[in-house]
Amino acid sequence: MKQTRVLILLFFALFLAEGTQSFAQKKRFDRSKQLIVGIKGGVNFTHPMVLQSHSVFSPTGNSANGSENKTYEPIMKNMGFQGGLFLLYRFTNQISAGIEGLFFQYRYAYSNTYTWADTQEGTSFTLEQKHINRLHYFEIPALVRYDINIRKITPFVQGGVYTGFLQSGISQTRSTQSSGQVFPASPTQNPPTQTNDRFAKVSFGVLGGAGVSYFAGKVMLSLGGNVRYSILPPTGNLHRYNDQASTSSAYLDVPDNIRLLNLELYISVGVPIGLKGGSQPKFGTNYCTF
Amino acid sequence: MMKNNIQITLILLLLSGGFFGCKKDQLPKGMDPGYFKVYDDQAANNRYKTLDLQETADGGALLLASLNDTRIYLLKVDKQGEYMASQELGNVHRNALPTLLQLNGRFYIGCMDEIGLFTQILSVDESTCQTNMVAEFTDLLYPLAISPIEGDNALLLSYDRIGYKSQLSKISLSGSVEWTLEIPVNQDAEALVVQHLNGSGTRFPFYTGLWNGKYVVNCFSNYSFSFLVMKGGTNLPDAIFNGSQYASGTSACFPLSSGSAAITRFSFGKSYLIPSFDQPFGVVDLTDNMGGIFIEEAEPNSEFKLGNITVDEINYLGFAYNTQNGRVALGFLDGSGQLKARKYFGAGTNPFKIGQFRQTKDKGLLVAGTLSVAGAFPRPALFKLNEKELFEILDLKYE
Incomplete structure (x- = not known):
């Protein structure tokens, strides 16, 4: 986490330094009709938006309402990662469209605390459970990008849609049981469990974001961020309670019906491929000053 | 122009993937x-x-x-x-028989009077779980099992603590007893019954039922835990399979449409499934000789x-x-x-x-x-x- 922040800061410093120089030169570049291929990667942060709560526990007359509600971890604690390839075609100097192929990990966690009291013995028993879910998708975002200027340092905005195909859903539970009388608090980390059938096989959503690209010779270096919003909830009704691994009864865990709001931060490196007028493709070979 | 078309096609493919792909994750309509x-x-x-x-x-x-x-x-x-209602019955009603009866569209439970040890039948409101006493059978003590038969009638297994007998009775919700068949245990089994009821000892799989017009009962009989097939009107069973005292016996019986019955049995902790067992007649044998498929993973006496x-x-x-x-x-x-x-x-x-x-x-x-x-x-x-x-x-x- 700390390393990620240092990297981001370094990247911004580089852009600021180069941006000042580029702005002084007031150069404009012809980048139309170029096909750029590259790699991208980074980290992402997930905020689950609850549409409908679900719990294994059904409150009865003898149990307090509320303990079955989940407490979700804040977005910055739900860090996943992503990486893959992208293809970008520049229709004009400022408008381009692209497609990406990403391995995308969403991570989100929540916890429950349950308490039982023995009125005869005067004891109480507390069970705290933290459930961590990691969803791995092969995602294909399709984006339209608009470059705000055509200088060496180019801020841009982009937006589009994505479809994701679930590769694996993994759930892990950490339990802590404590009793004032007998047991000391003893956290237990259960092994990760494959819970693919609790999640939808296909995800779909919209995304939009902004960033800045630095064009250096043959290389386009970009730093950007996208916000994703899943239109289709990643959790399914079909096997919410009765998944193959019996997660609901083994760990007393059942996923809420949620949508994912995700902040993706990435760095990408791209190079133009194909020829433009038969010459070596290179950013900024044809430019003029204002 | 060509490239534009490719881009548009790709985007449409993405969209269609999302919408059609999600269909198989959904519940069928209704x-x-x-x-x-x-x-x-x-x-x-x-x-x-x-x-x-x-x-x-x-x-x-x-x-x-x-x-x-x-x-x-x-x-x-x-x-x-989701939880709607619950009811914890008062002290008078104890030891629910392990069958929730459904007779003529209404629900009933059988239980024991805490003081008199006799059988009670309560109706249950399916919305509120409120109960009402509908019948008491003061001559039938220590109720152990019940099952529905035709109309408002039920088969009840009880234990006669004075005569050391198991009793199979045809009772009705009106409180009448049509008949009672007596099955001698030949020894005082009250301690076993009490331990079964209060959970301090072995929980025996007592049951009663109908099988091709005859009555089956799993109860104490002749110094053992036994499986009997009986007719109404006579104490003489059609067939009797005795357990090895109280360490073996049958644990469930389900009549099949073929005329035979599926039976499970236990023997010194091990469990066996007999998928099809022909209705016996004139047989006196041991439950350990009934055969069956050994269920390795079952807990002892499951x-x-x-x-x-x-x-x-x-x-x-x-x-x-x-x-x-x-x-x-x-x-x-x-x-x-x-x-x-x-x-x-x-x-x-x-x-x-x-x-x-x-x-x-x-x-x-x-x-x-x-x-x-x-x-x-x-x-x-x-x-x-x-x-x-x-x-x-x-x-x-x-x-």
Whole structure:
């Protein structure tokens, strides 16, 4: 986490330094009709938006309402990662469209605390459970990008849609049981469990974001961020309670019906491929000053 | 122009992937999702044991459970398995018989009067779980099992503490006893009965039932725990299979449409399934000679529940039992006695034990049992599998 922040800061410093120089030169570049291929990667942060709560526990007359509600971890604690390839075609100097192929990990966690009291013995028993879910998708975002200027340092905005195909859903539970009388608090980390059938096989959503690209010779270096919003909830009704691994009864865990709001931060490196007028493709070979 | 078209095509493909791909993750139209629910009680000293369930007219379920071994607890849940009402019966009514009777569309339970030890029948309001006494049988002490037969009648097993006899009676909700068959135990088994009732000793799988017009009863008989086939009107059984004293016997019997019955038995801790057992006549034998398939993973002297499960218009014999690693296994046998599938319920640190399973009107399946939350607090729990999930268990394609 700390390393990620240092990297981001370094990247911004580089852009600021180069941006000042580029702005002084007031150069404009012809980048139309170029096909750029590259790699991208980074980290992402997930905020689950609850549409409908679900719990294994059904409150009865003898149990307090509320303990079955989940407490979700804040977005910055739900860090996943992503990486893959992208293809970008520049229709004009400022408008381009692209497609990406990403391995995308969403991570989100929540916890429950349950308490039982023995009125005869005067004891109480507390069970705290933290459930961590990691969803791995092969995602294909399709984006339209608009470059705000055509200088060496180019801020841009982009937006589009994505479809994701679930590769694996993994759930892990950490339990802590404590009793004032007998047991000391003893956290237990259960092994990760494959819970693919609790999640939808296909995800779909919209995304939009902004960033800045630095064009250096043959290389386009970009730093950007996208916000994703899943239109289709990643959790399914079909096997919410009765998944193959019996997660609901083994760990007393059942996923809420949620949508994912995700902040993706990435760095990408791209190079133009194909020829433009038969010459070596290179950013900024044809430019003029204002 | 060409490249524009390619881009547009790609985007359309993405969109269609999202919308069509998600279809197979969805429930079929009109089908309710399955569920798994635990009905908690924050009083740590309360221990529940689910005994039986019945589907109610609204698609929900009514559960019968014992609380701290002898008290009676009734629970009503809705179609989604959410708690609606519950009732813990007063001190007078104790030791619910492990069958929730459904007679003429109404629900009843049998239980024991705490002081007089005699049999009581209570009606149960399926919405509120409120009970009303409908009949008392002061001559039938220590009720142990009950099952519905035709009309408003039921078969009741009780124990005569003075005459050292098991008694099989045909009773009616009006409070009359049509007949009582007496089965001599030949020794004082009251201590065993009391330990069975208050949970301090062996819990015997007492049951009664109908099989091809004859009555079956699993009870104490002739110094042992025995399986008997009887006719009404005579104390002489058609067939009797004695256990090895009280260490073996049968644990469940389910008559099949073929005329035979599926029977499970236990013997010194081991469990066996007999998928098809012909109705015996004129037989005196031991339950240990009844044969059957050894169920390795069943816990010692596991409870067994048998019933019919219809999936894709095919009838399967369902048999559920507790495994040694704290789960419930539900097996599906086809008409030829071949195991077609097995589904496990419960896992991990929350052991689950079978109460009962019953098929629902929407072709799903309810499996009720007792889940020990955190391995410490036994609570009523209920699984619902919808029709699609049953298809998946049997590896059938749901259209």
